[in-house]
Amino acid sequence: MTYRYVALARYCDGLPVEDDFAIHEGPVPVPGDGQFRARHIWNSVDPGTRSRLSGSDTYAAAQTLGKPMDGFSVGVIEESKHPDWPEGTQIFFAGGWRTHSILNGKGFIGKVQEAGLPLSTWIGVLGVPGLTAWFGTREIGRFREGDRVLISSAAGPVGATAGQLARAWGASRVVGIAGTAEKCAWLTEEAGFDAAINYKAVDDLDAAIAENMPEGVDLLFDNVGNRMIDRVLPRMRYKGRICVSGQVADYSVAPAERDGIRNTMPFITHQVNMQGLVVFTFAKGFAEALTGMAKMIHAGQLKLKEERFEGLDAMPSAFCGLFRGENFGRRVVRVGDET
Ligand SMILES: NC(=O)c1ccc[n+]([C@@H]2O[C@H](COP(=O)([O-])OP(=O)(O)OC[C@H]3O[C@@H](n4cnc5c(N)ncnc54)[C@H](OP(=O)(O)O)[C@@H]3O)[C@@H](O)[C@H]2O)c1
Missing domain, CATH: 3.90.180.10 (Medium-chain alcohol dehydrogenases, catalytic domain)
Incomplete structure (x- = not known):
């Protein structure tokens, strides 16, 4: 050994x-x-x-x-x-x-x-990705029934779980952004998303988001980073919430070279709230979340x-x-x- x-x-x-x-x-x-x-x-x-x-x-x-x-x-x-x-x-x-x-x-x-x-x-699902989705949606995203939810890197374990939780908890619309046609098809056909945008295939991602979220966004669950947040900010609804879950597009870029967030006006006009997530701060709730998600897996409501x-x-x-x-x-x- x-x-x-x-x-x-x-x-x-x-x-x-x-x-x-x-x-x-x-x-x-x-x-x-x-x-x-x-x-x-x-x-x-x-x-x-x-x-x-x-x-x-x-x-x-x-x-x-x-x-x-x-x-x-x-x-x-x-x-x-x-x-x-x-x-x-x-x-x-x-x-x-x-x-x-x-x-x-x-x-x-x-x-x-x-x-x-x-x-x-x-x-x-029953590890850190699932817990990140659960607490990011519920606690940082302050999910409310009827929310219109947009998720970036939606076919990843965090994004896909967040979308399915939002669906099960009563979101009125769940849209994912992902990087291949195959991922997008899985989101809509298997994971119950209403729509999925292949950001690598559309000419104008802003227009695609506007078209797919015609009434705006109550909750942005962002796994990608500054550029995504900046482009979605103008689409945020009154008292919308942004959960900053991850920055997969920014991790490999030096801080000074990262995109900035310029569309800050909705923080005032629409009282948008943006908050970062550290999943381990919710450790006291892990057992309850794991039990809840295990039940959902058995009920076929949560796929990964x-x-x-x-x-x-x-x-x-x-x-x-x-x-x-x-x-x-x-x-x-x-x-x-x-x-
Ligand atoms: N805050 C917390 O406590 C916490 C805890 C755990 C994880 N997280 C975060 O949650 C996020 C998602 O994690 P995950 O495990 O589910 O991984 P994931 O979303 O599967 O991450 C990999 C995917 O990210 C996308 N990606 C890679 N480079 C990109 C780029 N430059 N621009 C846009 N998308 C890019 C790719 O999907 P496409 O093909 O769709 O581009 C890739 O398949 C990560 O950012 C992670 O750091 C946060």
């Missing part, structure tokens, strides 16, 4: 590339008192990670060169010196791009409870596409592809046996 992990080999400049990462090996770590070792089964790759790869801190500290990349994982406890976390327990946790983790039960961690769902669901990769070595390319629009749904990487 060998411990393997992916580390950042150098700080990223622009879009991340596979050579920014390196694979390392070492002895399998041994838990001390009050600790346990998890064997990872599934790891995720998350676009927000990019914000920590340029060497500067965000709300989370910059990724350290040579150390295992942070991320989310599902695994099983294989050695424990902690009474509450016995061997054999399946868990989801802030694990990372590695094959084993030493944990103490604190931070983002939970026991897999819902039977009958693939284990990888716990880093998908998943792309599966094999082996730890696949993690850098799975991650870099997120910024080329290659992923269609949640990217998960199998790094260990499920049995």
